[in-house]
Amino acid sequence: KAGVTQTPRYLIKTRGQQVTLSCSPISGHRSVSWYQQTPGQGLQFLFEYFSETQRNKGNFPGRFSGRQFSNSRSEMNVSTLELGDSALYLCASSLGLESYEQYFGPGTRLTVT
């Protein structure tokens, strides 16, 4: 069974631009979560989606948003990029709301210049 896939793997953007990252969960998994990883803050939760609905949101500004499609694929968007948004963005999938096991993709490395 294929794992979680994320595209693109690497992105370079300029401050003020916006970016969209994509995540395809493991087949049959219906819950998708997003995390930000930085050297200073470590791993921080962004949001979780299940059945096309945001179920939980972390402590990030409104510039960070996401959505989930009917096939469980998910996208996250960051608008008005800031230098501090440079990070590894990780997507994780789980079977559903009854499962705590989350499986991660390889991440998207975003660099904001």
Add this chain to the structure above:
Amino acid sequence: GNSVTQMEGPVTLSEEAFLTINCTYTATGYPSLFWYVQYPGEGLQLLLKATKADDKGSNKGFEATYRKETTSFHLEKGSVQVSDSAVYFCALSGPGGGSARQLTFGSGTQLTVLP
């Protein structure tokens, strides 16, 4: 809220040495506990898990036991290999829904194994 405290690194060992990485947690109820491993340039891989007190998770020679009385989930391996060099994260999730489902991570421990 939930929190995870993990042994500070980096840890450097010789091949075939014994490994222990300490992890303690604070949570309400009985969360599920996990160890994840991250190799350079990659995402996190689920290494092992335990879902209730006294459960022992194991995988690839690594083990960790869910100790409710000491709120700990220490990672151990009897004989490390160079290929085990990576960053290891202790994490918890649950119980319950909503905000309890998000994974709370420790700060990570960088392990380097020398031949």
